[in-house]
Amino acid sequence: MEKLGITTINDLIYTDILFWNVSQSKYQNIIVMVDTGAKTTTFSDSTLSRLGYLTNSKPITVRTGGGDLTASEVKIPKLKVGNIELNDIIAHSNGFLDNYKIDGILGMNVLRLFNFSVDFDENVVTLKRRI
Numbered sequence: 001m002e003k004l005g006i007t008t009i010n011d012l013i014y015t016d017i018l019f020w021n022v023s024q025s026k027y028q029n030i031i032v033m034v035d036t037g038a039k040t041t042t043f044s045d046s047t048l049s050r051l052g053y054l055t056n057s058k059p060i061t062v063r064t065g066g067g068d069l070t071a072s073e074v075k076i077p078k079l080k081v082g083n084i085e086l087n088d089i090i091a092h093s094n095g096f097l098d099n100y101k102i103d104g105i106l107g108m109n110v111l112r113l114f115n116f117s118v119d120f121d122e123n124v125v126t127l128k129r130r131i
Contacts, residue, residue, distance in 0.1 A: 002082030023052025
């Protein structure tokens with residue numbers, strides 16, 4: 001079981017995860033928004049570029065609550081949520097997130113790997129890896 005510290009701003013939940021930097025072959029801390037309404041985990045183009053990822057794959061159209069966006073698909077070899085390492089995560093990359101002060105959105109393709117709860121009094125998300 002993992003407990004992640006969270007910050008809430010305007011009822012949105014933010015936390016840190018460790019993201020594999022392919023150009024430096026090490027983990028790097030990034031800030032993500034936890035979004036149970038997002039089907040797929042998404043990272044900003046600038047974050048992926050900074051961490052050595054190529055984001056020039058064939059564009060795809062992604063439906064969001066705010067409308068359709070153009071994105072690229074990217075395979076993340078590894079990332080850590082707390083001390084739990086996840087491998088070969090398919091995510092989206094888009095420039096839309098570059099307008100915000102976050103590196104990405106942790107969506108349901110990652111969150112569904114866990115049973116999780118949010119404790120707003122203690123400012124933590126508790127995660128338990130599903131079998």
